[in-house]
Amino acid sequence: MGEMTRDQVLQRVRRNEKLERADLRGIDLSRAALTGAMLARADLEGGNLEAAVLRKVSLKNASLREAFLAGADLAEANLENADLDGAKLDRANLAGANLARANLEGANLAGANLAGARLPLAQMSTANLTGADLRGAILTNANLEEATLGGVKAEKADFSNANLRGAKMTEGDFARALFASAVMAGAKLTRARLGGALLTKADLAGADLTGADLGDVDARHATLAGAQIAGSKLTGAKVAGLVGTGAPLAGVMVAWLDTSVAGDGTGRITNGEIPALLTGLRPTEEATAPASRRYFGHGDVLRNATLEFEGGARVEIDSLFENCVINLGEGTELVVGETGVLADCKIAGDGLVIVHGHFFERESPGIVGAREVTVSANGAFVGSIKQHADLTRFAFERGSRLRVKIIRG
């Protein structure tokens, strides 16, 4: 037990005396009026603060591990870096509180009011926030892995760069919330309301978005690989650079999507092209039959040639090509095999280039407009790459040898 009684604490608070670093472990301060108390670095582990009035208190760096704070009023309290591991904060009022870097791992915040609270870098993995009010709260870089956010009100909340892997966000209201670069892989978002949310570069791989409202979301460069989107609403979503689900669509409600790079509505597409965009299953890939495969075997030499390959073809080169120009159709995959050497060559077009062997350019740029360029662990690349208008995607594996200059398209 701690060093002070309840009455002693209340007297000191009334006299505006500091209680910093006080040992108050296990104390019963339930329903106490402690507004403005100075409890920085105090140890309140296991304390009972049920329904206590703690408005604007300073609990910076305090320990509140396993404390019972159900129904407490902590509006505008300073809980920066406080340890609330396993604390019971259900129905607590934390509106406008500062919980930056606080440890809320496994805490119970069900029904709590966190409107406008600041929680950047907070540790909230496995925390229970069911039905909490997070409107306008700042949760940037927070760790919410496997947290429960079912039914939360989180309009305009900022989850940028947050870790929401495996979080349960079912039926939550996240309208116009910010999830830029957030990790939401495996999250449960069934029937969640995400209308107008910012999901740029968000990772939704394997997420369950069944029946979710994704209208007008900005999902540019987000990934939906393996995600379930059946029954979701996607009209008006910005999808440039989106990584699709990889599976056929089922029952998605979408009238149009915006594919413009700037997300300014200038790249509207309608029915015909939508499935390919959302699934990532391009018609050219589906159409790639063995007949459109070209193979140049090891030992062959081809010089001073210009080659054109139709869209969707797959071209494999294990030969030596010298002074050649290779034009790729849309989605054509050009693979320079481990024994392949492209010397003094140029590759142009909206294709995918994979270099396991060697590439040496003839003149700069050696590659123009490729959608993807990969140099594998055994590959070598010497030359310039002028990127695709929508930016080329690159992969360089460990072990690859490069003398590369990248130029904007």
Next chain:
Amino acid sequence: MSDNKRTLIEDGTELKGTLTSTCPIVVMGRVEGDLSGPSVEVTETGVLSGKAKVTELHSRGELAGEFDADLVQLSGKVRDKTRIRAQTLEVRLKREDGRMEMVFGDCEMAVGDAPDKAKAIANAMNGHGKKAKKADEPAAPAADPPADG
């Protein structure tokens, strides 16, 4: 304890000048200038602009300037006029968790030993390149050919 020490440039902090550290450096804010240390990690919120010479550079944020490292792992952004020299570079098309990777501005990268064009062509002409790990490296002693049939 010292093994866990890191020099942190927090999000919201802007540092201009020279930073030298014996500990790993984590840039969550903005650094403009010269930086040296055993390793540098630039997080998603970090911006490193200037020069850095380190053993390892891991960036998920923004880089601009000149960087020299044994190992470089990149995601996030590389801005215009950036030069990277490294023994080993890793840039993934997608992360393991499926997220998209890099955005490159105009930049130059020199990674590993310089590929030898003449040797690569000679190996391709002579058939020495067959399944060689790196065709322009000295060929390994010939293995016994696989038995027929």
